[in-house]
Amino acid sequence: xxxxxxxxxxxxxxxxxxxxxxxxxxxxxxxxxxxxxxxxxxxxxxxxxxxxxxxxxxxxxxxxxxxxxxxxxxxxxxxxxxxxxxxxxxxxxxxxxxxxxxxxxxxxxxxxxxxxxxxxxxxxxxxxxxxxxxxxxxxxxxxxxxxxxxxxxxxxxxxxxxxxxxxxxxxxxxxxxxxxxxxxxxxxxxxxxxxxxxxxxxxxxxxxxxxxxxxxxxxxxxxxxxxxxxxxxxxxxxxxxxxxxxxxxxxxxxxxxxxxxxxxxxxxxxxxxxxxxxxxxxxxxxxxxxxxxxxxxxxxxxxxxxxxxxxxxxxxxxxxxxxxxxxxxxxxxxxxxxxxxxxxxxxxxxxxxxxxxxxxxxxxxxxxxxxxxxxxxxxxxxxxxxxxxxxxxxxxxxxxxxxxxxxxxxxxxxxxxxxxxxxxxxxxxxxxxxxxxxxxxxxxxxxxxxxxxxxxxxxxxxxxxxxxxxxxxxxxxxxxx
Ligand code: FAD
Ligand code: SF4
Ligand code: SF4
Numbered sequence: 213x214x215x216x217x218x219x220x221x222x223x224x225x226x227x228x229x230x231x232x233x234x235x236x237x238x239x240x241x242x243x244x245x246x247x248x249x250x251x252x253x254x255x256x257x258x259x260x261x262x263x264x265x266x267x268x269x270x271x272x273x274x275x276x277x278x279x280x281x282x283x284x285x286x287x288x289x290x291x292x293x294x295x296x297x298x299x300x301x302x303x304x305x306x307x308x309x310x311x312x313x314x315x316x317x318x319x320x321x322x323x324x325x326x327x328x329x330x331x332x333x334x335x336x337x338x339x340x341x342x343x344x345x346x347x348x349x350x351x352x353x354x355x356x357x358x359x360x361x362x363x364x365x366x367x368x369x370x371x372x373x374x375x376x377x378x379x380x381x382x383x384x385x386x387x388x389x390x391x392x393x394x395x396x397x398x399x400x401x402x403x404x405x406x407x408x409x410x411x412x413x414x415x416x417x418x419x420x421x422x423x424x425x426x427x428x429x430x431x432x433x434x435x436x437x438x439x440x441x442x443x444x445x446x447x448x449x450x451x452x453x454x455x456x457x458x459x460x461x462x463x464x465x466x467x468x469x470x471x472x473x474x475x476x477x478x479x480x481x482x483x484x485x486x487x488x489x490x491x492x493x494x495x496x497x498x499x500x501x502x503x504x505x506x507x508x509x510x511x512x513x514x515x516x517x518x519x520x521x522x523x524x525x526x527x528x529x530x531x532x533x534x535x536x537x538x539x540x541x542x543x544x545x546x547x548x549x550x551x552x553x554x555x556x557x558x559x560x561x562x563x564x565x566x567x568x569x570x571x572x573x574x575x576x577x578x579x580x581x582x583x584x585x586x587x588x589x590x591x592x593x594x595x596x597x598x599x600x601x602x603x604x605x606x607x608x609x610x611x612x613x614x615x616x617x618x619x620x621x622x623x624x625x626x627x628x629x630x631x632x633x634x635x636x637x638x639x640x641x642x643x644x645x646x647x648x649x650x651x652x653x654x655x656x657x658x659x660x661x662x663x664x665x666x667x668x669x670x671x672x673x674x675x676x677x678x679x680x681x682x683x684x685x686x687x688x689x690x691x692x693x
Pocket of ligand 2: 271272273274275276278301307308311313316317318332333336663
């Protein structure tokens with residue numbers, strides 16, 4: 213096939229979809245990028261050099277067939293591009309929006325050095341948004357009838373939703389249980405609208421519902437049923453509950469009013485976006501306050517940018533390492549800086565001052581990077597000197613998440629966990645130590661990424677299907693008493 217239409221990276225500059233201006237963005241919670249127009253998506257896709265060994269694809273957790281859908285886009289064959297894209301991904305338009313592409317596909321694109329990578333994520337988003345608008349996204353239809361067997365899925369985040377879709381296609385009865393009142397997990401209640409507008413998640417969930425998947429919201433396993441009860445109800449169970457135990461900080465004054473957990477803050481903001489009433493919202497609203505966010509990951513970036521949009525007086529992010537060593541996406545840091553966030557690199561909270569019980573300032577110790585620790589990263593250590601005082605009337609702790617104690621919560625002390633509290637699964641089958649109980653997503657990996665949750669959801673569905681087929685065969689072979 214001729215490459216005449218491709219390899220345009222030497223004559224066409226990299227162009228991401230234009231971002232709205234920082235001042236306009238700070239006034240609303242809408243996504244910050246305007247969509248590509250067709251001609252621009254075609255032009256940007258044509259920059260791809262159609263590598264024989266595409267490192268973009270190797271480094272995409274879903275191994276998406278990126279060169280092929282870029283070529284089809286460049287050729288104006290968008291519907292075919294969509295077919296290829298959706299064959300390996302259950303939520304391409306969501307990954308196109310929120311994957312940290314600079315660390316995955318785009319960060320490994322061979323033209324990145326010298327020319328700037330192909331804008332893979334933005335093209336991926338364009339293809340599937342166009343598919344939704346054009347009616348190419350087909351309803352979910354089971355390809356067989358296995359309605360004699362049912363699957364219970366605990367957790368309606370990306371891992372649970374993906375597994376549900378894949379198993380429904382195989383024809384099983386699927387029931388998803390979630391303790392929130394809406395499905396979507398962190399797609400719905402963690403990640404803010406300015407990264408992922410909720411109607412994008414909502415239309416995916418509506419498609420699953422229309423395809424016959426039963427959603428049981430406001431249903432907390434451990435409170436409304438035990439794991440054993442779900443095993444009674446279903447032929448197989450998937451645990452995809454994510455990780456929700458916030459990591460804590462020990463520092464004098466941490467118990468002051470106005471020192472809050474990141475997820476409480478983000479959930480409240482997302483609920484306001486849905487038009488819900490949030491009890492005690494004043495305690496979780498940054499408007500008119502000096503905000504300090506502690507942490508350097510994706511959650512911290514979402515908090516600082518939410519605070520800007522809520523009308524905070526000032527927003528600072530404290531991170532104990534430097535910019536090069538932070539876990540969050542560099543693109544997110546750049547967006548935050550444009551929007552007016554100040555980053556205090558190599559800084560850690562030493563103590564908090566309070567005024568009549570309410571936090572009023574943070575005393576910040578400056579840090580330096582010492583010798584590498586067990587993880588190979590240079591460990592931060594305090595720099596000698598007096599702490600710096602920063603005004604803070606709202607402090608948001610975004611230090612990461614650990615798994616909840618599921619064996620205890622689920623009334624299943626026999627459920628095997630690792631020393632980090634994540635669920636222990638067999639590498640190949642993704643089955644836990646309990647027969648017919650599988651696990652996927654963050655509850656197995658620890659806090660990770662949406663794209664990995666989708667990958668796990670697809671993998672575990674294959675394994676659960678094999679298990680269910682074997683179970684049905686064994687039942688059929690049993691002599692009738
Ligand atoms: P979750 O999405 O956490 O879903 C788990 C579901 O299980 C939840 O709906 C929960 O209510 C439910 N549940 C838990 N316990 C029970 C129970 N006992 N009974 C019933 N239901 C239960 N990743 C990216 O790729 N890009 C990003 O930009 C990004 N931003 C993030 C921002 C924030 C603030 C956070 C916290 C994470 C972010 N992540 C991001 C990470 C990503 O959201 C997760 O890796 C991903 O959602 C994990 O999917 P999951 O399905 O395993 O779990
Ligand atoms: Fe890149 Fe993520 Fe899309 Fe893979 S799923 S191509 S890593 S944006
Ligand atoms: Fe195209 Fe870059 Fe992937 Fe090569 S690595 S196939 S240039 S997107």
